[in-house]
Amino acid sequence: MSLPSPIPRPTDSRPTGQPATETTLEVVKLRKVFGGRGRREVVAVNDVSFSIRRGEVLGLVGESGSGKSTIARLIAHLYQPTAGEIRLNGAVVPNRLGSGALRQFRRHVQMIFQDPYASLNPLHPVGYTLSRPLKIHRLVRGDLQTQIAGLLERVGLSPAATYAAKRPFELSGGQRQRVGIARALAAQPELILADEPTSALDVSIRLDVMNLLLDLKDQEGLSMLFITHDLAGARYMSDRVAVLYAGTLVELGPAEEVIDRPQHPYTQLLKSAAPRPDAGPVSGEVPARGEVPDLGALPPGCPFEPRCPFAMPECRAGLPRLYDVGNGHQARCLLHDPEVMQRHSAP
Amino acid sequence: MNALNLGGLRRLFSQPRTVIGAGILIVLLLMGLFAPLLTRYDPNSLEFDSFLPLSVKHPLGTTAIGQDIFAQLLYGARLTLLVGAVAGLIATVLSVALGLTAAYLGGWVDEAINALINVFLVLPGLPLVIIASAFLRGGGIWPVILVISFTGWAWGARVLRSQALALRERDFVQAAVASGESSGRVIFMEILPNMSGLIAANFFGAALYAVLSEAGLSFIGVGDVSLVTWGTMLYWAQAKGALLQGAWWWIATPGLGIALLGTSFALLNFAIDELGNPRLGRAPAKPPRQGRVPASTPAPSDALLSVQHLEVGYVTRAGTVRAVRNVSLEVNPGEFVGLAGESGCGKSTLAFAATRLLDPPGAVLGGTVALNGRDLLALSPEELRQVRWKEFSLVFQASMNVLNPVLKVREQVYDAMQAHGIHDKKVLEARAEELFRLVGIRESALDAYPHQLSGGMKQRVVIAIALALEPRLIVMDEPTTALDVVVQRQILQEISEVRRRLGIAVVFITHDLSLLVEMSDRIAIMYAGEVVEQAPAHELYRQPAHPYTQQLMQAFPPMTGPRERRSGIPGRPPALSEQLTGCPFFARCAKRMPGICDVKPLETFTVSEAHTVACFLYDPAVPLATRTLALNAGTPPPAPAHPATEVNLESALPYSQTN
Amino acid sequence: MPYLLRKVVILVFTLWVAATLNFVLPRLVPGDPVSVMLAKYQGRLDPSAVDALKIAYGLNDLGSPVSQYFSYLGRLLHGDFGRSISLFPTPVTDVIGQALPYTLGLVGITTILSFVIGTALGLYSGWRRGQTGADALTPVSLFLSSMPYFWFALVMLYVFAFQLKWFPLSGALDPFPGAAFTAGWWSSLLRHAALPAFTILVTSVGGWLITMRNNVVSVASEDYLAFARAKGLTERRILSRYVLRNALLPSFTSFGMALGFVVGGSILTEIVFSYPGLGFYLYQAVVGLDYPLMQAIFFIIALAVLLANFAVDLINVLLDPRVREGRA
DSSP, X not given: XXXXXXXXXXXXXXXXXOOOOOXXXXXXXXXXXXXXXXXXXXXXXXXXXXXXXXXXXEEEEOOTTSSHHHHHHHHTTSSOOSEEEEEETTEXXXXXXXXXXXXXXXXXEEEEOSOTTTSSOTTSOHHHHHHHHHHHTTOOOSOHHHHHHHHHHHTTOOSHHHHHTOOGGGSOHHHHHHHHHHHHHHTOOXXXXXXXXXXXXXXXXXXXXXXXXXXXXXHHTOEEEEEXXXXXXXXXXXXXXXXXXXXXXXXXXXXXXXXXXXXXXXXXXXXXXXXXXXXXXXXXXXXXXXXXXXXXXXXXXXXXXXXXTTOXXXXXXXXXXXXXXSTTXXXXXXXXXXXXXXXXXXX | OOOSSHHHXXXXXXXXXHHHHHHHXXXXXXXXXXXXXXXXXXXXXXOSOTTOOOOSSSXXXXXXXXXXXXXXXXXXXXXXXXXHHHHHHHHHHHHHHHHHHHHHHXXXXXXXXXXXXXXXXHSOHHHHHHHHHHHTOOSXXXXXXXXXXXXXXXXXXXXXXXXXXXXXXXHHHHHHHHHTOOXXXXXXXXXXXXXXXXXXXXXXXXXXXXXXXXXHHHHTTOSOTTSOOHHHHHHHHHHTTTTTTTOHHHHHHHHHHHHHHHHHHHHHHHHHHHHHSGGGSSOOOOOOOOOOOXXXXXXXXXXXXXXXXXXXXXXXXXXXXXEEEEEEEEEOTTOEEEEEOOTTSSHHHHHHHHTTOOOXXXXXXXXXXXXXXXXXXXXXXXXXXXXXXXXXXXXXXXXSOOSOTTSOHHHHHHHHHHTTTOOOHHHHHHHHHXXXXXXXXXXXXXXXXXXXXXXXXXXXXXXXXXXXXXXSEEEEESTTXXXXXXXXXXXXXXXXXXXXXXXXXEEEEESOHHHHHHHOSEEEEEETTEEEEEEEHHHHHHSOOSHHHHHHTTOSOOSSSOOOOOOOOSSOOOOTTSOOOSOTTGGGOTTOOTTTTTTSOOOOEEEETTEEEOOGGGOTTSOHHHHHHHXXXXXXXXOOOOOSOOOOHHHHSOTTOOO | OHHHHHHHHHHHHHHHHHHHHHHHXXXXXXXXXXXXXXXXXXXXXXXXXXXXXXXXXXXXXXXXXXXXXXXXXXXXXXXXXXXXXXXXXXXXXXXXXXHHHHHIIIIIHHHHHHHHHHHHHHHHHHHTTTSHHHHHHHHHHHHHHHSOHXXXXXXXXXXXXXXXXXXXXXXXXXXXXXXXXXXXXXXXXXXXXXXXHHHHHHHHHHHHHXXXXXXXXXXXXXXXXXXXXXXXXXXXXXXXXXXXXXXXXXXXXXXXXXXXXXXXXXXXXXXXXXXXXXXXXXXXXXXXXXXXXXXXXXXXXXXXXXHHHHHHHHHHHHHOHXXXXXXX
16 A cells, blocks of 8 residues: 655645645654564553654654663554554655655655664675665756765765775764764655664764754754664754653653753653763762563553652552643653642642 | 675685585586587497496497497486486475465464474385385386475475574564565565575585485386486496406496585585584684783782783684783783773773683684783693682673573572582582572572573672682673663672672673762773773763763763763774774864874873873873863763774674673 | 473484485385295285285375374384394384494494594694694595595405405305304304404595594684693693583584494495395395385384484583583
């Protein structure tokens, strides 16, 4: 079953004369369950919803097992969701896409991978790797080599001619990652899914890659999903931030709001655990024990409850909903439920 | 995994095994090809007397019915090689097709093909071939080839399927799919080329199997014995009682031919396997006995650990890569010393070399490492074994696979102590429980196997083991890098507390300077193999002297304060294989002094007590005016050009020593 | 235990495939064994005997091929393999019963021996890489395992039995060895088994050597080995608890499979030495177009292989803690 018509681009106007869509990506109650058929079921993504507007960067923060990479792969159509919807420029993306429609889809959504050492085919020169998206999506205009050179220059790999002939093992981690970025840009997408693009790089190189992504985003008007476990990085890159824990979205809001004034105990934990080089010598207890739970055996109710210093009996009853805490900031925590808090504060 | 690209082929043919294997194959091939030139006789003609002995006219005598054996040998080579090559090829094509299809399509297709593979693998080969051939009697060489191919593909299919499955999950394949590549191109352009080595090795394995099977079949008379192959020669020789007649050459030569052909296939198979798995090859040559720097007796000092003028390198075909250059470092009892630097700066090499865990081609080229006054580098293997773990221990990187997967954790905690004389079960158990309490793991983890523990727990076990004998020094190489940030913080706190309580000195190696500032007494910064600055932690933090340190302290996104743009350090560290004169940071330094920094040999200068820096901005020999100008100018350097050639450490080094 | 369940299912399935192959193959050949037998007895069988034979072989054309197939399977489950044609009227099971112990003895013991020797040498070769002796073992093993082993058997036979007369030329026992299991009987048995055993040993040791060597080399570069050395463990401890246990696991799986092939693996050796084991009789059966015997032997071989494999899978579960939880 394929899309009846090409996925609308933001500048297309609807037949009924409605204004062009401002939301590039909308993810509605996305759910992914692995396993079944004799193996244990693992709920990797549990009813996650968020949206990204045009030109916006949404930071998706979480530790291992949070489901952030799975979400990226779901949006990139590398996995199929078990339930929920993904909408691109307002149109729903069906779970099954024919090859033509799939190729169309890939023009709009591209991905940057985490490990620069694994994300480039070791046998192909950089030029070949970059030529593929151009050829697949029929974006070759004039001389292919010139276009490739242009891409390389835009990601800061200069002189382009020498880089195009190189193979990945001749490049450093930062350079390989830039090639990965160039590859994602080649298809001229509107949405870029950056899956921990700096985690495998040295600390001093991360900033350069992040700056590059920000510059490119501004120049191209891209929307970006920036996945990371580094809170500071998310703060640097993102307009809005979503925090994931064990497959569930626990906090969402403008970047400064969420990170400077976290409202969910897990986000607070993340913040207290994060290294703070600019704050100087600091010590202090991290207020929770335990580790990320086994996704195949999640506790009932709030997944963070076993480790939460503020846990209450109600937390086990069921998954709390997202509560509004002002300024477009939401937290999935009963601490923000006025009724529950009243019950607990009454002497 | 290396595939058969140009560099791979070159390495392949530099191995004696390949050369010999290929050589034998070529000789045999030529024998068959030029048979008409090498002998005048037709292998099937019956014109001669039977059982003639060796002579000039008949170099290998004649058969029982008067055929020239030498002619048969030469012509027989053709069919034997044909069977080997064709059956090998068909079997390989089947293996590749089925293995790849199963791996790529997955689901029920994979299950079905896998079941098929299992069935074929388990059905006994030779009997099956024999019986199948018996039912397909007569009819030339092709039934034999087909039967051999259809019974010989299963092993290859299993191996190739595993490899294809692993490749399918690799990021570059996923990236190709995400780019929009069609399935066909993903299989043929992304996956298959990366399997070329394995497929080639598989071909030779299948060819070997084919040649031996054909020989076996022919020998027992199954298949077409009117053809001339080395196998049928053996059949006739046996049937006509060659040995009883004393005509041993009739038996010996075709058999030897098969043996040589088989060996050549086996050699090539083995050599290609080694290419894909470089560890299997010959052990890297031990570097020549290191010449020591003349003043090799360690200068006396009170320090617990005293590294002086240490030079460590990797001896590769392309020359020696100096990974640690003239490093001097001291650790006092109970002190926490942080060692920070980017990847490739040599910090891990320093740790491994100092603890004598460096494997060839790594070698210590000069300098001393003294622990409690004894030069560690000069100890005999047995002395070293006794000192190990008792006086100093090591915590490896968190991503490494450091616990033996088949032993329970308990045994791995005990054996560290047992190796140093503690054998009383009660003592061992009490100590193990105490250690686990110290690092915050529940005691039941002792009876678990490593794969049952999470990353954080495994690392805690490793730290517990490191504490077992209460060493005076623990060297930790990126102990928390691969762990989640919360677990990382917990473990760092535990390390900090434990060492304060027990008074252990710690050397903590990391690329993340921010971790060190909070916990260290002193910090050393490494760049391109050199220690460029050393200072007490607070002072380094407040007044970093080296331009690299200064930039390093700014090169991260801020957690607090305004969300402003910051810049990293432009360019990247020089390749360790380069010859560097002067300061290695020169090309990227905002405060460089051309003519001084890139020319003078690097020295270390004192900034204040306990604060040293390897930077000419602090060199009293350089005029003050020049230095002040540079300090205040801070002009960013032009975009550095980097040489195109660089020794790729990963391909030259054994696994896990590229830092 | 889903792991073991799957293995049982595969076992039964493969056996069924083997049995079906056995049924299908002869029916692909034009003509039938009864005609062959008739030819052999030159028409001295009367028609009722012929009919009886046909019924005994399942060759009477009563019923469709499908019902024939099911009655064949039924008979198989009862262990009824029919009567041998070349050794008529001996029941096939008797023939197999006679031959099986010889094969099990000869090939079983030599396989175990060559595994032990090959693995030990492989450990040495892998652990002491860089030393001449250890390195030389590899090309030697490659040669030995690429050699056609029946040819090597012939050479051994020629040199040691024919020329030097140290060992007998054929058979498993002297014509009149005395009562079973007496000293004389044992001496005769061993003298006859010596050359075949040596041949099998020499030609199969190479494979184990190389497999073990490669495993050892892989394990030697693992991180847990470096950690073990860092702990200051003695070399003996490292070899026995860290290297051997990990390197042996994959070898052991292959060993299990090889044990299965014991029963059918040394056909050619038995032929060369005229050693009256299963392989030898299989050869006779092929030559004499003795289909029932052929099929029965093949089936027994397949059964042995499958059982051995299954046993190995069982033991794997015990030895490798990772497999126990289905994460091999």
